[in-house]
Amino acid sequence: MTERLKKLCAFLDECDAFIDVGCDHGYCTQYMLENGLCRHAVIADVSPQSLSKAQRLLGAYVNSGVCTAVCCDGLEKVPRDGLTLIAGMGGEEIIRILSSAYIPQSFVFQPMKNAPALRAFLLDNGCRLEYDGLFTETRGGTVKYYFVIKGTRRGGGAPYSPAQLAWGRHSLGTPELKNLLEYELEKLESYKNNGLSATSLGGVEERIKDIKGVLADEYN
Numbered sequence: 001m002t003e004r005l006k007k008l009c010a011f012l013d014e015c016d017a018f019i020d021v022g023c024d025h026g027y028c029t030q031y032m033l034e035n036g037l038c039r040h041a042v043i044a045d046v047s048p049q050s051l052s053k054a055q056r057l058l059g060a061y062v063n064s065g066v067c068t069a070v071c072c073d074g075l076e077k078v079p080r081d082g083l084t085l086i087a088g089m090g091g092e093e094i095i096r097i098l099s100s101a102y103i104p105q106s107f108v109f110q111p112m113k114n115a116p117a118l119r120a121f122l123l124d125n126g127c128r129l130e131y132d133g134l135f136t137e138t139r140g141g142t143v144k145y146y147f148v149i150k151g152t153r154r155g156g157g158a159p160y161s162p163a164q165l166a167w168g169r170h171s172l173g174t175p176e177l178k179n180l181l182e183y184e185l186e187k188l189e190s191y192k193n194n195g196l197s198a199t200s201l202g203g204v205e206e207r208i209k210d211i212k213g214v215l216a217d218e219y220n
């Protein structure tokens with residue numbers, strides 16, 4: 001298992017049914033089953049090739065009926081009740097999956113991009129975000145940053161500030177976010193030397209101002 005998957009799995013609580021949407025290799029479901037953290041699991045993927053990887057890995061569980069394999073788009077054919085994991089997809093794709101079906105009663109989402117849009121969607125739909133932060137993985141000497149959102153369909157919560165919406169409520173003030181913001185700033189500063197149009201330059205300047213604002217508020 002990669003460091004990302006190990007850290008992601010640490011967000012998965014014991015449950016009756018575990019549903020792994022976009023399971024691909026099936027390692028997260030393997031973690032749940034081998035650690036006795038769920039009674040039943042569903043592995044689901046839109047790609048038959050991806051699903052077959054998980055089916056091979058979890059063959060004994062599939063054969064005994066403890067794990068069910070479903071080839072479908074998003075939540076289309078998976079049971080409604082259970083802890084649902086959707087990881088390793090873009091935030092917009094996760095929003096599309098939820099919008100075209102339902103928001104699971106409890107969930108862990110790990111979007112690869114567009115986390116702010118996913119956060120806004122979940123909050124607009126009255127979800128309670130129990131944990132909304134980030135974790136890192138070091139691969140080949142490079143640090144990668146991943147947002148993770150764990151919550152429930154109901155329960156709402158206090159409104160988010162713009163910085164919380166952009167970076168995650170539990171990321172703010174952490175050393176991981178400070179490093180990410182400094183990295184983003186460096187990248188944006190370098191864009192300024194790339195002969196951008198006035199409009200693009202304006203966008204970059206605006207983003208630099210926002211990030212500097214978060215750094216000043218959270219880390220001084």
Ligand SMILES: C[S@@+](CC[C@H](N)C(=O)[O-])C[C@H]1O[C@@H](n2cnc3c(N)ncnc32)[C@H](O)[C@@H]1O
Pocket residue numbers: 005021022023024025044045046047050072073074075086087088089093097
């Ligand atoms: C990058 S892999 C992520 C695998 C695993 N969840 C992880 O975090 O490592 C993305 C997987 O999601 C599947 N996928 C993409 N869109 C999907 C959808 N709409 N419904 C179900 N699976 C989807 C892909 O086929 C692929 O197997």
